[in-house]
Amino acid sequence: MTERLQIGEVSARTELSIKTIRHYDDVGLVTPSARSAGGFRLYTEDDVERLLTIRRMKPLGFTLEEMRELLGALDTLAAPDATPARREQATAYLAECHTRARQACDDLARQLDYAHELTNRLARYR
Template sequence: MHIGEFAERTGLSSRTLRHYEEIGLIPPTGRTEGGFRVYTESDLRRMLTIRRMKALGYSTTEMGELLELLDVLEGPASRDDKEAARAQLHATLEDSRARREKLALQVERADEFLGILRDRLS
């Protein structure tokens, strides 16, 4: 798929997609003979993972590290490397839960503020 469709399917701008490619979060894309980027379903899956990490406030550096761990876990790595990646990802799971709880609290407070505004405007 070309960058326009890829951007639409990920909900990210073409500029963001190019930036993520430049900094190595997604591998360099294939190109058509005309030089247009071509993305795969694997690229889509990776980008959706990145988008979800971004929602939890992970930096691009942290995202890169987490993607490397996921690549080790899902790729042709040694058993020891996979176990080390799994252990680090378990820690990330706990961190992600804590980040989500913090976000949920922020949403709750935002909802309370919206209620205050509605009440005062009534």
């Protein structure tokens, strides 16, 4: 049987607040795979992976709709019955996201370099 995690455990593993995880459920990005008899959200490892994908996209400026589209593309590629046309469309979107993420990494690396330069420059005055 697949292990099911409660929202607090998922929050600890993903470093997302419970409020944020609930919001992603409310907007339909990551719906818990099950509910307990008491109505509590229960998540699988796949759900956690989806949340981690979102967590990685958010600081790079992806919108909720772009996150939804990327998760859909990943689902399409994982589906054995996806048509070749849908697979091609999903692959193209993932390539766009990869390019955008790569550019964000380059931009962040440049900002980090600037921060190091400033820190080193200011350290002379300590």
